[in-house]
Amino acid sequence: MTYDVAAVRSLFPALLEGAAHFDGPGGSQTPTPVAEAVRDTLVSAISNRGEVTASERRAEGVVVAARAAMADLLGADPRGVVFGRSATALTYDLSRALARTWEPGDEVIVTRLDHDSNIRPWVQAAESVGAVVKWADFEPDTGELHSEAVTSLLTDRTRLVATSAASNLIGTKPPVCKIARAVHEVGALHWVDGVHATAHASVDLDALGVDFWTCSPYKFLGPHLGVVAASPALLETLKMDKLLPSSDAVPERFELGTLPYELLAGVTAAVDVLAGLDPSATGTRRERILASFDALQEHEHRLLDRLEAGLLGMPGVRLFSNARKRTPTLLFTVEGRSPQEVRRALAESGVNAPAGHFYAIEASRHLGLGDDGGVRVGLAPYTDSNDIDRLLTALTDLSPTT
Secondary structure, X not given: OOOOHHHHHXXXXXXXXOOEEOEHHHOOOOOHHHHHHHHHHHHOOOOOOOOOOHHHHHHHHHHHHHHHHHHHHHXXXXXXXXXXXXXXXXXXXXXXHHHOOOOOOOEEEEEOOOOHHHOHHHHHXXXXXXXXXXXXXXXXXXXXXXXXXXXXXXXXOEEEEEEEOOOOOOOEOOOHHHHHHHHHHOOOEEEEEOOOHHHOOOOOHHHHOOOEXXXXXXXXXXXXXXXXXXXXXXXXXXXXXXXXXXXXXXXXXXXXXXXXXXXXXXXXXXXXXXXXXOOOOOOOHHHHHHHHHHHXXXXXXXXXXXXXXXXXXXXXXXXXXOOOOEOOEEEEEEOOEOHHHHHHHHHHOOEEOOEEOOOOHHHHHHOOOOOOOEEEEEOOOOOOHHHHHHHHHHHHOOOOOO
């Protein structure tokens, strides 16, 4: 297992600007192969999908390749990979379809740990049919969302449980497998927001046992669009509002309008870049993805240990990312300074570390941070030790001396 961060960084033209990027949780920088795939598709002869002309076949090939790439990344069936404008838009679309199967008095469970895109669509869908919403809380001090916080709310009226695979705010990784098993024991469905998690660890939907997994390729080196993966058989049971002549096949029935072929080509390229993060890895693309994510996790967590130790030693800096299992993402505040003040000061030092609640507004309020949130720093495949040093040096000048 090898990880050459200098070689990885050479793939990202954006890094030539000189900033240290800790803004990956909001969207990673884009490697050259992804940009080239988008460009090449845009300037190629391409049409609506079909089998007659070369341009029709090219469009069909782009879509098939992107489904196969995402299936390899997620351990999913390519026939169950749905593309859409964003993970939020897809969640809204499918929440409405699922709500048609609910009745008044049925129950939906959401958590305060989640991004609002995995809360509000379910709350609103439940309200539309008279279903009951139950809330699972996480521990503010530790950041842990214990399985019991969710499973204790399950009843025979539970229809859907929405949880995150990793908090985009504080990095907490809840026990997805344990929750999924309990959800299925009462005959409910488990929808998992994997937007933040997919960028940092390999995913195996069969092993996790979840019903739906959402993610956003722009969080893991790809273009801006969203993905939902589920079993084709489950998707067959859901009916969508759609145009009369549009396909009723799965997964096409969930993809409203013509797909953005250039972005799908970028998705395939992004997955291929991820599969090559460990240049010593061999075998199928899926096997190379697993090996590369092992190498990436080792790299990111080695840097995280260094960053966390530095932050813990600074007077006035308070960390809110304390769960035992979490992504390389830290949320913190600096005594005497607002998160936005810290953000601007870091930017002046060439360090990009955004501040706010990052749409995890329920989590931010539950942590006592209100709507102001904190400063979030997230590691990415291109983060190196120099970036860590620049962040720590810039923060040293901001934190109180006593």
